[in-house]
Amino acid sequence: MLLDLESIPLFDHHCHGVVRRDLDRAAFEALLTEADGAGPLGGSMFDTQAGLAVRRWCAPVLDLSPHAEPDAYLARRAELGASEVNRRFLAAAGLSGLCVDTGYLPESMLEPAELGKLAGAPAHEVVRLETVAEQVASEGMSVGAFTGEVRARLAARAATAAGAKSIAAYRAGLELAGERPRDNEVAQAAARLLREADRAMAGRSAPPRVCDEVMHRFLVWCAVDLGLPVQFHVGYGDSETDLRRGDPLLLTDLLRAVQPTGVPMMLLHNYPFHRQAGYLAQVFPHVFVDVGLATHNLGHRAPALVAELLELAPFGKVLYSSDAFGLAEFHHLGALLFRRALARYLREGVADDAWTEHDARRLAGLVAEGNARRAYGR
C-alpha cells in the first residue's frame, strides 16, 4: 500500500493572518509572491511557481477546474466573497494547530482565534519581539524603565503565547553576537530607540524601528529567559531584506550561546540556505528548521526543497510551517504541497528500500506534528 499523507494533520508552527477584504487582480498579485506585484517588464505574477500552483490546487476549492485562468479565478473568488474564501481554504488545510505571528499587520487581518475557528484547530500566538519593543518605545518611556517594561510585557504575553519571533534578518541582519548584551549596551540601544520615538511623537520622523544588533539580541535573550521558543526569519523574503544578511550560518555564535539553556530556536524559511540550516539543526540540539514560505513559492519544485532540507536535518528537528500571509490560499497550498513533497520523498525511499514503510509513517508523524508538539509543549 502506498504511503499516503493526504490527510495527515499538520501543526503549522508559523503563519500569519489573512486579509478580510475582496481583492482585485492587482491586489491579489501583490500578495502572490514576495514581489510587490506585476510590473511592465516582468509580466504577471501568475507566471511563477506560486501562481501556477494556485491555479492548479486552489481553483478546485472554489469549485473551478484545475488550472483556471487568473481572471476566472479572481472572478469566482470575488463572487464567493473573502469570508467564504477564507473559510474554505482554512478548512481545507487540515491543521491540528497553528502558531500565528501577529506582529505585522499592514491592514486588518483575521486574528489567531478567527483562524483557529476556521481551521478547526487551536491557534496560539507568536509574539514578534521587535514589535513589542517598538510599542513600548512609542509610549514615551525613560531609558531606565524601558528594559523592565519590555520584559514585563513579554512575560505577560508568554503566559499564553507559544513562542517569540525575531525579524533581525530584516533589520540589522542575523550576525548576532554569541553573548548576552551588557546592560550598558542595552541602555544605549534603548536610548537611541527612545529618541526615535520622541521624534516620531513630535511628527518629525516615522515610528521607531528596532534596527540594532544589540537590541535584537537583547530581545532574543528576554524570550530565552522566559523559556519561549524563538523563531527567526531566515533567508527568503521580500525586496526589503538583504538576503546575504539572512544566511542562517550568521546565527552560529548566538545558537552556541543559547544552547545551554535548552530553549528551542526555530529557523524559518531558510531558502536558498536550507542546506546550511539543516546542518545547524543536526549539530545543535535545540535548533529546528522548516521551509515555510519557500514551499508554496516553489510550487511544483517543493519536493526538491524538502529533499534537500532532509539531507542533514534529523527527522526529529524538521517542522511544518506555511508562513501563509494575506491570502488564505497559502494556508491550504502550503499544507498540500508540503504533504505531497514529504510523501513523495518517503515513498521513493521505500521504493528504493532505503527505509521501511513503517519507519516512513513514523518519521512523517514526527515532521507533521510530533516535533512541534514536543518543542512547543502544546
Added chain:
Amino acid sequence: MLLDLESIPLFDHHCHGVVRRDLDRAAFEALLTEADGAGPLGGSMFDTQAGLAVRRWCAPVLDLSPHAEPDAYLARRAELGASEVNRRFLAAAGLSGLCVDTGYLPESMLEPAELGKLAGAPAHEVVRLETVAEQVASEGMSVGAFTGEVRARLAARAATAAGAKSIAAYRAGLELAGERPRDNEVAQAAARLLREADRAMAGRSAPPRVCDEVMHRFLVWCAVDLGLPVQFHVGYGDSETDLRRGDPLLLTDLLRAVQPTGVPMMLLHNYPFHRQAGYLAQVFPHVFVDVGLATHNLGHRAPALVAELLELAPFGKVLYSSDAFGLAEFHHLGALLFRRALARYLREGVADDAWTEHDARRLAGLVAEGNARRAYGR
C-alpha cells in the same frame, strides 16, 4: 502530443565571437571549459560535462557519429576548416537574434555582423563598459575631460547597441554601493586610471585596467542614464575571477538604487548562485536572469540547473544566453541544451498536472524569446 521545443527560436541575449583559426587539441581544450586547458594532474578537459556534451551533440553536426573520440572529432574539425565549422554550428543554433559582447578579443574573432549572417538572425552589439573607459584612458585624456568623453562614446554606441556589460565581478567585485558616485569620487578614480595609462604609454606598465568600485559603478550609471540595459557577469568564470565576489546578492544595493529608473539589469551565468539570482529576479521588477555559460558546462546536468533557476525566478524574467566564446560549438550546444532542459522541465510539469500544455507553450515562448524582446526592445 509531447511538448517539443527542438525548433523554437531562441534569442541569445549574451554571447561572444568565435575564433577564425583552426585549433589543435591543446588549443581546443583551452577553450573547452573555464580551465586553461589539460594538465598533467587532471587529465583531458574532454573528461568534463562540457567535453562529453561536445562529443555527443556536436560530432553529428560535423557528420560524425555521436560520442566521437576527441582526436577523431578534432581531425574532422580540421578537415572541414574553421569557416565551415563556424558556419555549421551557428546555423544549427536556431537563433532569432543575438547580442554580442565585443569587449574581450584576445585574438581576431567573428564580428557581430558575421555571427548574425551565419546564424541567419539580426546581431546586436553589447558594449563592454570597462573596455570603453580603458580605451578613453589610453588616449591620454585629462581628468576633467575623461567622464564627458566616456559618456559621449557610450552615447554614440548606444545609438545601435542593445545593451552594456559590466565585468565588475572580475575586477573590484559586485559589491557596488547603492548610490551614484559623487563627481569628486569619479574624478579621483579617473585620475588613478589616467596615471596608469600614462605609465603604460611610457612603457612602464601594462595597459590601464578598471578595477575600482567607483569607476565600475560610474560606468553602470552612465549606461542607466542612456537607458541601456546592463548585463553583469555574475558567478562562474575562469580562475581570474574571485567567485565569492561574484555572488549576485552583492548587487542588492545597486539594484535597489537603479529600480526607480526602470532600466533592465541582466544577471548573467549566476552558477552556483542561480537560486540567489532567481530571488533577485522575483523581488526586483527590473532584474532578469539567465544561466548562460553554465548551461553548456553542466552538459547533462543542464536540466537540474534550469529547474533550480525557475524556482523563484518568474517565467517573465528568465532569458536565454549561450555565453559562447571562442568555440562555435557553444552557440549550438548552449541552445540545444537549454531547449532540451526547458522542454523537459515543462513536460514533467504537464505530466504531473502542475500546469497545462497550453501554459507550458506560452511560458516557453516568453523564456525563449519574448522576455528578451520586451526587455531590449528588439
Added chain:
Amino acid sequence: MLLDLESIPLFDHHCHGVVRRDLDRAAFEALLTEADGAGPLGGSMFDTQAGLAVRRWCAPVLDLSPHAEPDAYLARRAELGASEVNRRFLAAAGLSGLCVDTGYLPESMLEPAELGKLAGAPAHEVVRLETVAEQVASEGMSVGAFTGEVRARLAARAATAAGAKSIAAYRAGLELAGERPRDNEVAQAAARLLREADRAMAGRSAPPRVCDEVMHRFLVWCAVDLGLPVQFHVGYGDSETDLRRGDPLLLTDLLRAVQPTGVPMMLLHNYPFHRQAGYLAQVFPHVFVDVGLATHNLGHRAPALVAELLELAPFGKVLYSSDAFGLAEFHHLGALLFRRALARYLREGVADDAWTEHDARRLAGLVAEGNARRAYGR
C-alpha cells in the same frame, strides 16, 4: 549490460581510525552524525539519513535483516564484539588503498597498519599539520628553533606519509592569504603558540592549539615545500566548526599562490559548498575534490550530492574518501553509497545517451582509483 560498480576497488584518500571498544547506544549515537548525540528535544540520531543508512546497509554485514531496529542492531554489534565488527566492515569496504589521518585521537583507535590489514590494502599516513606544530610547541622549544624543528619533523614524516592535512577551517578559517608568510610573521605566531605551551606546562591552560592564520599558512607551505599533497577540511563538520569560514572559495588566493608548485591540494567534504569546490577543481589544475563525510551523512541522498559535484569538477579531479571516523560502519557505508551514487549517475547518462558505456567505465575508474594514484603517486 548495466554498468555495475559494486565491486570496483576504491582508493579511500582520507579516513580515520575506528574505536576499539564496544559501544552502547548513547556512545554509538554520539559517533553516528556530527551531532554530539541524541538529545531530549531532537530524538534519536538513528532518525537521520546516516542512521537509516546504517540500519539498511550495515545490518546485513552483521547477519541481521536490512532495516534492523537500532536496539537489535546494537545488541548484535555487542554480541560480535568490536574486533569482529571492525574486521567485517573494513573487509566489506572493498578498498585498494587508504590514507589515514592520524591527527585526531580522542581515544585509542586502530592504527593505519591495522586498518590496512583488515581492509586487505596498503594504508598510508596523512600527517595533520597542526598536530605536529602543537607537539613541537609542547616540547618547550625556543622561537628560533621552532620553525626548523617543525620542518624537520614534517620532512621525517614525509618519507612515508602520503600527504598532509590542514584543519584551518576548524580554527582560524579558510581565508588564508595568497602568499608565503614572512619569517617575522611566523616568528610572532610561533611565539604566541609557545607562550600557550608554557602556560599549559605550568598547568595554567589547556594544551596549545594552532588557531592563527599565519601559522596555518606556514604549515601548508611547509608541506608544499616537501611536495606533500595537502588535504583541507572544508565545509561540513561538527558544531565546533564555523561553517561560514569553511567555504572553499575562501581558499582561492592560497590555491592561486600554490599553483606554480604543482603540489596537489585536496578539498575534503565540501558540503554544502560542493558546487563551489567543483568550480575550483575545474579552474585550478592542482585542485582535487571529494564529498567524504557528506556521502554517508546524506545516505539516500548521496546520488544527488555526487551529481552536483560532477557538474563542474572534471572527472579527472574527483576523489573518493569515506572520512570514516570512530565507527567501522562508515568505511563500508561510505564506499557502498559512493559506488552506488556514481554508478547511478553514470548509468543514467548512458540511458540518456549522454555518454557511452565505454566512457562511463573509464571515468568510473578515474574517480574510484586512478586520480588518487596519480595525485598521490601511490
